[in-house]
Amino acid sequence: MVTSSPSYLCYFVVSVLLLSLPSHSADPDPLQDFCVADFTRASKSDNVFPCKPIEEVTSDDFVFDGAREKGNITDVFGLNVTDGNVLAFPALNTLGVSMNRVNFAPGALNPPHSHPRASEIGIVIEGTILAGFVTTNNVYYSKVLTAGQMFVIPRGLVHFQLNVGHGNALSITAFNSHLPGASKLPLNMFSTTPSIPDQVLTKTFQVDQDVITSIRSKFG
Numbered sequence: 001m002v003t004s005s006p007s008y009l010c011y012f013v014v015s016v017l018l019l020s021l022p023s024h025s026a027d028p029d030p031l032q033d034f035c036v037a038d039f040t041r042a043s044k045s046d047n048v049f050p051c052k053p054i055e056e057v058t059s060d061d062f063v064f065d066g067a068r069e070k071g072n073i074t075d076v077f078g079l080n081v082t083d084g085n086v087l088a089f090p091a092l093n094t095l096g097v098s099m100n101r102v103n104f105a106p107g108a109l110n111p112p113h114s115h116p117r118a119s120e121i122g123i124v125i126e127g128t129i130l131a132g133f134v135t136t137n138n139v140y141y142s143k144v145l146t147a148g149q150m151f152v153i154p155r156g157l158v159h160f161q162l163n164v165g166h167g168n169a170l171s172i173t174a175f176n177s178h179l180p181g182a183s184k185l186p187l188n189m190f191s192t193t194p195s196i197p198d199q200v201l202t203k204t205f206q207v208d209q210d211v212i213t214s215i216r217s218k219f220g
């Protein structure tokens with residue numbers, strides 16, 4: 001029987017309020033058509049940036065040329081990631097999307113990493129790539145992909161891509177965040193400021209000090 005006593009009413013209102021809250025949060029919905037980021041008025045800790053005055057916004061703001069060229073491959077993994085996030089492409093501010101261009105030299109690895117604020121969808125444009133991710137229960141899913149095939153990485157899960165073809169490879173990845181963030185596992189462990197104590201790493205990986213010293217030296 002339905003009752004209208006104050007306590008039931010209160011319970012009902014609280015339940016409706018809780019149900020309307022998302023069970024996880026993503027970038028918030030925009031409150032205006034656009035808000036081209038004005039970094040000159042931003043503070044270092046901002047993730048959402050103040051808007052450029054509307055009268056200064058032009059068509060050029062909505063175009064990003066930075067991913068036209070293949071970036072230089074200089075890192076130890078043989079990889080170049082051109083970020084098309086809000087920091088590179090200010091018109092993405094508050095729109096909840098971003099995109100990367102990822103170039104792989106032969107044998108290159110996009111090392112295990114995760115994006116705390118976004119799921120990732122990617123398409124292979126050139127070459128042959130082994131794409132894999134690991135669930136929070138340590139189940140590993142992977143597939144070798146060639147040009148035209150797409151893949152998806154659920155938000156926050158550790159994933160990698162390895163160029164398993166004979167030549168270069170290229171993929172384009174997209175995210176449901178204007179700044180998805182990337183926690184790169186090797187750097188998170190071996191290249192932090194200040195350093196994680198060696199004792200923590202020897203114990204974590206169950207190895208001797210010289211192994212940790214050797215790995216650290218690879219990441220500077």
Ligand code: GLV
Pocket residue numbers: 081100102110120159160161173182
């Ligand atoms: C690929 O995993 C990327 O983060 O661009």
Ligand code: MN
Pocket residue numbers: 113114115120153159
């Ligand atoms: Mn990724």
